[in-house]
Amino acid sequence: MLYVQVHLTLPAWVHDEIDPAARFVSDEDKVALAIRLSQRNVELDTGGPFGAAVFDGDGRVVAAGVNRVVQHNCSVAHAEMMAFMTAQARTQRFRLNDDGRRYSLATSAQPCCQCYGASVWAGIDELLIGARSEDVEELTEFDEGPLPADWVGELERRGIAVRRDILRDDARRALAAYSARGGLMY
Amino acid sequence: MLYVQVHLTLPAWVHDEIDPAARFVSDEDKVALAIRLSQRNVELDTGGPFGAAVFDGDGRVVAAGVNRVVQHNCSVAHAEMMAFMTAQARTQRFRLNDDGRRYSLATSAQPCCQCYGASVWAGIDELLIGARSEDVEELTEFDEGPLPADWVGELERRGIAVRRDILRDDARRALAAYSARGGLMY
Numbered sequence: 001m002l003y004v005q006v007h008l009t010l011p012a013w014v015h016d017e018i019d020p021a022a023r024f025v026s027d028e029d030k031v032a033l034a035i036r037l038s039q040r041n042v043e044l045d046t047g048g049p050f051g052a053a054v055f056d057g058d059g060r061v062v063a064a065g066v067n068r069v070v071q072h073n074c075s076v077a078h079a080e081m082m083a084f085m086t087a088q089a090r091t092q093r094f095r096l097n098d099d100g101r102r103y104s105l106a107t108s109a110q111p112c113c114q115c116y117g118a119s120v121w122a123g124i125d126e127l128l129i130g131a132r133s134e135d136v137e138e139l140t141e142f143d144e145g146p147l148p149a150d151w152v153g154e155l156e157r158r159g160i161a162v163r164r165d166i167l168r169d170d171a172r173r174a175l176a177a178y179s180a181r182g183g184l185m186y
Numbered sequence: 187m188l189y190v191q192v193h194l195t196l197p198a199w200v201h202d203e204i205d206p207a208a209r210f211v212s213d214e215d216k217v218a219l220a221i222r223l224s225q226r227n228v229e230l231d232t233g234g235p236f237g238a239a240v241f242d243g244d245g246r247v248v249a250a251g252v253n254r255v256v257q258h259n260c261s262v263a264h265a266e267m268m269a270f271m272t273a274q275a276r277t278q279r280f281r282l283n284d285d286g287r288r289y290s291l292a293t294s295a296q297p298c299c300q301c302y303g304a305s306v307w308a309g310i311d312e313l314l315i316g317a318r319s320e321d322v323e324e325l326t327e328f329d330e331g332p333l334p335a336d337w338v339g340e341l342e343r344r345g346i347a348v349r350r351d352i353l354r355d356d357a358r359r360a361l362a363a364y365s366a367r368g369g370l371m372y
Contacts, residue, residue: 003201004249006271008192015189063190073280075307076262076271085192085262094259114303120331121261121300145306146340154332 008072010082011046014064023059030055030106031130031166033064038079038108039174041066042183049140049178050079050108054087054124057102063087070184080107080115084122095123104128108171109136110164113145120158127155129164130171139175140183194258196268197232200250209245216241216292217316217352219250224265224294225360227252228369235326235364236265236294240273240310243288249273256370266293266301270308281309290314294357295322296350299331306344313341315350316357325361326369 017040024030030053037051048067056062065083069075083105088094096103104126110133111119119127133144148154152162203226210216216239223237234253242248251269255261269291274280282289290312296319297305305313319330334340338348 003198004272004276005196006192006194006268006275010191012189069280073274073278074271075274075280075309076267076304077280081262082192085260086190088259088261089192090190092259094255094261094263112303113306114300117299117301117303117331118262121298123261145303146334146337148332148334151332 006074008068008074008077008082008085010064010066010068010086011041011044013040013044013046014066018061018064020061022061024055024061025059027106027128027163027166029059030104031108031128032170033061034079034106034108035130035167035171035174037064037066039177042174042178042181047071049175049183052079052083052105052107054083054096055104055106062096062103063090076114078112078115080105080111081118084118088122093123095121097123097125102126108174109133110144113147116147116151119155119160124160126161126163128166129162130167131175132164132168135168135172136175139172140179192260194254194260194263194268194271196250196252196254196272197227197230199226199230199232200252204247204250206247208247210241210247211245213292213314213349213352215245216290217294217314218356219247220265220292220294221316221353221357221360223250223252225363228360228364228367233257235361235369238265238269238291238293240269240282241290241292248282248289249276262300264298264301266291266297267304270304274308279309281307283309283311288312294360295319296330299333302333302337305341305346310346312347312349314352315348316353317361318350318354321354321358322361325358326365
């Protein structure tokens with residue numbers, strides 16, 4: 001059988017973009033970073049219009065993610081998945097909050113069905129969302145996939161608080177800009 | 187910002203286990219391989235009790251997957267996710283069936299919420315399942331997470347046929363054997 005491995009990277013600019021000493025205190029600060037990553041990813045042609053970041057309880061970035069599906073030929077490489085995987089690689093924990101601290105994921109747009117499921121296992125305490133699913137489907141041709149009817153309640157029952165519509169207008173503008181550029185939809 | 191990448195591997199024995207020329211014709215042949223991978227993964231202490239494989243329309247293995255969550259400190263590294271990512275890495279397509287051919291995923295147990303969502307995007311035409319979710323939750327302490335109420339219908343409406351209970355008793359025995367060994371639950 002052919003040996004094959006999975007190797008996923010973030011574009012180099014992501015690492016330069018984020019000051020590891022900076023603190024992102026408010027929910028808006030955190031989602032603003034996710035939206036900026038989504039915009040830069042499009043401008044620099046390194047992936048689709050989605051960004052995300054994992055923050056610790058002090059508001060410091062543990063890891064970031066941008067969409068890399070096309071670049072890596074990998075349908076798993078959504079922004080949220082990249083953020084979870086790189087955060088877990090840095091901390092060497094498969095459940096981030098197993099150290100007893102609190103972690104948040106901020107994302108430029110509501111997680112799709114895959115990233116939703118991944119959020120259940122990643123070890124976060126809070127999910128901070130910019131654009132809604134209907135914004136993604138209105139402004140782009142991306143599909144968000146099937147979710148449980150009470151997707152927010154299902155997360156909250158598992159100890160993951162959900163806050164939506166954070167900088168929603170900014171997040172919508174980033175999605176619209178992608179479509180205006182004629183970005184690839186998949 | 188700290189540079190960090192994601193690098194996931196299958197254990198070397200997986201590659202030795204599978205003859206790339208072999209054809210797995212029936213649904214039972216395909217799920218039997220997934221179950222065998224789940225058992226070997228436990229016996230060889232290379233991950234949790236879950237196996238999966240992607241097959242092309244001729245029944246040849248495109249790629250396999252086993253659970254690697256603990257080994258890679260990565261909550262994404264479920265068997266189905268590893269199979270999708272390695273199949274896409276081999277074919278260099280982020281949607282497997284974009285080449286107009288048919289692909290199946292066989293899995294030893296019903297996909298959890300994360301792998302369910304990933305199945306929507308991976309480009310498969312068919313999902314073949316051994317153990318049920320309730321078997322996993324009865325025989326191990328693994329949680330399967332929240333799914334849409336009509337999870338089968340949601341896949342079928344997107345062109346993914348679902349067949350369940352294939353070699354279910356064998357799949358249940360593999361899960362029970364893991365628990366009997368006192369395998370780690372997470």
